[in-house]
Structures are given as structure tokens and as C-alpha cells.
Amino acid sequence: MTETLLRTPLYDSHVQFGARMVEFAGWEMPVQFRGIVEEHVHTRTACAVFDVSHMGRLKLTGPDCEPFLDWICTRNLRDAEVGRSYYSHICREDGGILDDVIVSRFEDRWGVVCNASNREKIIEWLRSHLGGRNVEIADETRSTAMVACQGPRTLELAREIAGTDLSGMKRYHFTVRPLGTVSIAIYRCGYTGEDGVEVVLPAGLTALLIPKLLGTPESPHPVICPAGLGARDTLRIEAAMPLYGHELSEDWDSLSAGQGWCVDLDKEFIGAEAMRKVQAAGVPRRLVGLELDGRRIARQHARVFFGGSPVGEITSGTLSPTLGMSIAMAFVPAEHATPGGAVEVEIGGKLIPATVVKLPFYKRPQSR
Amino acid sequence: MKAPIDRRYAETHEWFLQDDDIVTLGITQFAADELTDITYVELPEVGRKVSVGDAVGEVESVKATSEIFTSVAGVIVEANVALADHPELINDDAFEEGWIAKIKVESPEALRSLMTAKEYSTFLRG
Numbered sequence: 001m002t003e004t005l006l007r008t009p010l011y012d013s014h015v016q017f018g019a020r021m022v023e024f025a026g027w028e029m030p031v032q033f034r035g036i037v038e039e040h041v042h043t044r045t046a047c048a049v050f051d052v053s054h055m056g057r058l059k060l061t062g063p064d065c066e067p068f069l070d071w072i073c074t075r076n077l078r079d080a081e082v083g084r085s086y087y088s089h090i091c092r093e094d095g096g097i098l099d100d101v102i103v104s105r106f107e108d109r110w111g112v113v114c115n116a117s118n119r120e121k122i123i124e125w126l127r128s129h130l131g132g133r134n135v136e137i138a139d140e141t142r143s144t145a146m147v148a149c150q151g152p153r154t155l156e157l158a159r160e161i162a163g164t165d166l167s168g169m170k171r172y173h174f175t176v177r178p179l180g181t182v183s184i185a186i187y188r189c190g191y192t193g194e195d196g197v198e199v200v201l202p203a204g205l206t207a208l209l210i211p212k213l214l215g216t217p218e219s220p221h222p223v224i225c226p227a228g229l230g231a232r233d234t235l236r237i238e239a240a241m242p243l244y245g246h247e248l249s250e251d252w253d254s255l256s257a258g259q260g261w262c263v264d265l266d267k268e269f270i271g272a273e274a275m276r277k278v279q280a281a282g283v284p285r286r287l288v289g290l291e292l293d294g295r296r297i298a299r300q301h302a303r304v305f306f307g308g309s310p311v312g313e314i315t316s317g318t319l320s321p322t323l324g325m326s327i328a329m330a331f332v333p334a335e336h337a338t339p340g341g342a343v344e345v346e347i348g349g350k351l352i353p354a355t356v357v358k359l360p361f362y363k364r365p366q367s368r
Numbered sequence: 369m370k371a372p373i374d375r376r377y378a379e380t381h382e383w384f385l386q387d388d389d390i391v392t393l394g395i396t397q398f399a400a401d402e403l404t405d406i407t408y409v410e411l412p413e414v415g416r417k418v419s420v421g422d423a424v425g426e427v428e429s430v431k432a433t434s435e436i437f438t439s440v441a442g443v444i445v446e447a448n449v450a451l452a453d454h455p456e457l458i459n460d461d462a463f464e465e466g467w468i469a470k471i472k473v474e475s476p477e478a479l480r481s482l483m484t485a486k487e488y489s490t491f492l493r494g
Binding site: 037233299319 | 401404405407408410426428429430431433455459
């Protein structure tokens with residue numbers, strides 16, 4: 001393959017800060033700077049900056065956006081409020097999950113953030129399901145950047161650096177701040193289980209923003225450090241946040257993927273009929289947490305055993321830096337989903353004892 | 369990427385240092401960096417007879433699992449038990465503290481077919 005990898009507006013900064021770059025969904029992205037575990041711990045205790053510009057950012061305008069997105073998404077968006085973001089799935093008629101997205105309602109438009117790996121598929125899906133509705137879809141992925149600042153000290157640092165107080169803004173709310181002739185959107189969202197914000201800004205403004213957040217390689221910011229996709233993955237596993245291609249795929253519907261909370265079966269949407277049938281027949285499997293004995297990591301597709309027979313499959317696993325133990329998520333039948341239950345996970349030809357636990361593995365301390 | 373010149377290298381990123389009839393085996397700093405933070409090392413059993421190309425253990429990181437292959441034949445005489453509690457020794461010092469196993473070899477020229485440090489560096493750039 002000689003396909004050229006895409007680079008985000010933060011590419012030069014990553015290289016300057018010593019990132020190890022890898023290919024991810026067609027993009028050249030930093031997997032780590034100083035080390036995955038170090039960046040993970042830093043995010044849990046202070047503040048880390050992640051480049052998430054590779055994720056797809058779509059802008060929808062036109063009078064029919066609300067009914068259109070409500071028809072496309074599993075989440076009820078009919079009551080969507082301006083200034084709020086909604087986690088949702090986009091599914092096929094048979095319920096198969098095409099992607100998980102964040103839908104945000106602005107005053108004059110809607111925003112959809114989708115996975116980098118699914119961007120083209122989702123744009124095509126939206127365009128081909130317009131059905132004559134008056135909706136314009138624009139892909140703003142390349143013209144903007146998206147930076148996630150995550151960690152318990154994020155809001156304090158936002159006050160210090162930008163003089164902006166975000167503490168009154170609830171999670172999954174956002175605000176738009178004008179900056180000269182352009183604007184910056186700040187979302188109180190994240191994919192780490194920590195408090196924090198995600199900032200979407202014009203690509204050309206990153207050269208101004210990054211030195212304010214990170215300093216320079218010679219004189220780095222005393223608190224904020226850059227972090228890569230490696231830490232992003234271990235953080236989201238501890239927080240039990242699903243990742244497309246692991247917990248979510250076209251092979252299963254949202255209910256069977258353990259994400260029924262983002263599905264409203266009382267409304268009509270693409271995939272609703274199929275999911276009502278799943279609901280009526282009984283959701284065939286559950287997403288559970290597992291704590292494994294020892295230090296070995298259960299990888300995706302590793303088999304889960306009970307009484308010598310395979311009963312399920314691992315979706316994600318890691319050695320949790322926060323808990324100091326091997327954790328994993330897995331799909332198992334309902335009868336093996338009770339917390340405290342014992343199962344085994346096949347790693348390297350051996351069966352490793354594991355205990356079923358409630359998700360998430362990690363919850364940030366409240367009210368700080 | 370620096371590679372010590374006192375030893376030889378395999379394309380699968382292990383290093384081999386021979387002292388008389390004992391060959392010490394480890395993975396290179398390049399391999400350790402590629403794996404990222406190492407969380408677990410499956411060590412070979414002492415006393416096990418190994419042939420060229422055998423997998424003698426595994427290194428695991430938060431990112432990936434990778435087998436360790438031997439390019440020399442012989443008998444495992446020692447494994448670095450410090451790695452059981454401190455697998456990060458490989459990230460910190462892959463060429464010294466992070467050694468993995470010692471193999472007693474019969475051939476005094478066991479390493480002859482392997483890459484020199486210079487060849488390995490060229491191989492990495494390749």
C-alpha cells in the first residue's frame with residue numbers, strides 16, 4: 001500500500017514533543033509521547049492533551065436537520081436542546097451498528113462527530129438516506145482541529161490559561177466562543193472517564209493554542225502534558241467506554257452491544273423494528289467487566305470459558321494502571337453476567353481465572 | 369537507535385551476547401520501545417532444550433503481545449526472574465538489566481550467522 005497517510009494540524013507539534021507516530025484509520029497519529037502508563041496516570045491526576053482531530057466532524061444545516069437526525073440516530077433527538085451533545089448510535093435497518101457518534105445541537109446547525117474509521121461510510125449513509133429532506137452535509141474534518149484536554153485539573157487550568165470559567169457548564173453541554181472572525185466550540189465531554197473538555201477550532205488556530213497548552217519542548221507547561229492514543233485506549237477501557245471495532249460493530253445491534261441506554265424504542269428510527277424484535281426475544285448477551293488473576297492481558301477475541309466450555313468473547317483488555325490489575329470487557333450470556341461470578345479466559349493456550357465485575361472499572365471521585 | 373557492538377542481533381529483534389558457552393538473550397531497545405510499557409514477561413523454563421527458531425517466551429505490553437525467539441540452540445540455564453515483578457526493566461534497560469534468559473550452547477560460533485550491531489542498525493533503517 002502506498003496510500004498517503006493524513007496528518008492533523010497538530011502533526012508538527014507531535015513530532016517536536018517526541019511522539020511515536022503510528023498509522024490509525026488512515027491518519028498518522030501519536031501512540032505515545034513519554035509512555036502510555038505515565039500519560040495515563042497523568043490524565044487521572046492532572047491534565048493531558050490528546051489530539052483527536054482524526055475523528056470525523058460533520059456540519060448539518062437546513063430546516064429538516066432535527067427530523068432527519070432523529071430518524072438516523074437511536075437516541076431521541078426531538079427534544080434536543082441548543083448547547084447540548086448526545087451520544088448515539090447510527091444503525092442499519094437490521095440493527096447492525098454503523099458507528100457511535102456525538103450529536104450536538106447549535107443554534108443554527110447540528111454537529112456530528114463520528115469515528116475516523118467510519119467517516120466516509122457515515123457521510124455516504126447520511127447522504128443516501130436524506131430522502132428529499134432539506135439538509136446540507138459538510139465535512140469539516142480537515143478544516144478544523146479537535147483537541148481533548150482531560151483530567152481533574154482541566155477546568156482550573158482553563159481558567160488560568162484562557163480566563164474562562166467552565167465550571168457552570170454540565171457534562172455533555174457545550175459553548176461557542178467567538179474569537180475574532182471565527183469561533184471555538186468547547187464541549188464538556190471526553191473519552192477517558194475524567195472531567196475535561198474537547199475543543200473544536202479552525203485548523204489554522206492550533207499554532208496559537210498548542211503553545212498555550214503545552215508550552216514548547218524546551219520549556220514545557222509545568223502541569224499539562226501531551227498524551228497519545230495508547231493512553232486514550234487504556235483510559236477508556238477503565239471507564240468502560242465502548243470502542244467501535246471492539247465493543248461495537250455491524251454484526252450486532254445496540255441492545256446486544258450493551259448500549260441500550262442510548263436507544264429509544266418508543267420512536268421510529270432506522271433499526272428500530274429490528275431492535276424491538278431483539279428486545280421481545282430477549283437480549284442475547286451482556287457486556288461485562290472481568291478482573292483476571294495475574295498480570296497477563298486478555299486481548300480482543302480471546303475466548304471466555306465457563307465449566308470448560310466457551311461462553312463468550314473478550315472485546316478489550318489491558319493492565320489497568322489505576323487498579324494495578326488485568327481488566328477486560330467481554331460479551332457473555334446473561335446467566336454468566338452476574339457480578340462475582342467466576343469464569344476463565346484463554347490466554348496463550350492457558351485458562352486464566354477471572355471474576356465478573358460491574359462496569360465501569362473506574363469512576364472518577366465526584367465533586368472536586 | 370544505539371545497539372551495543374559486543375553482541376549480535378536477529379531480525380525478530382532479539383539480541384544475543386556470548387560469553388564462552390553461555391549466550392544471554394534479550395530483546396532490543398527498539399523492540400521494547402515498539403511494544404511500549406511492558407506489563408508481563410513469560411519466561412522460559414530452566415532446563416528446557418531449545419532449537420533455533422523456537423519461541424522461548426513472550427513479552428506483553430498494554431498494546432501488544434510478542435513472542436521471543438531464540439536464534440541459538442542449547443539448554444536454558446537461567447531466566448531473569450526479576451522480570452516477573454518488574455517487567456518494566458526491559459523498557460528501562462533492554463540491553464542489560466532487562467535480559468531474558470541464558471542459554472548454554474555447544475557451538476562456540478553460535479552467533480556467527482546473526483547480524484552485527486552495524487548490520488542491525490542498517491536493518492532498522494531499511
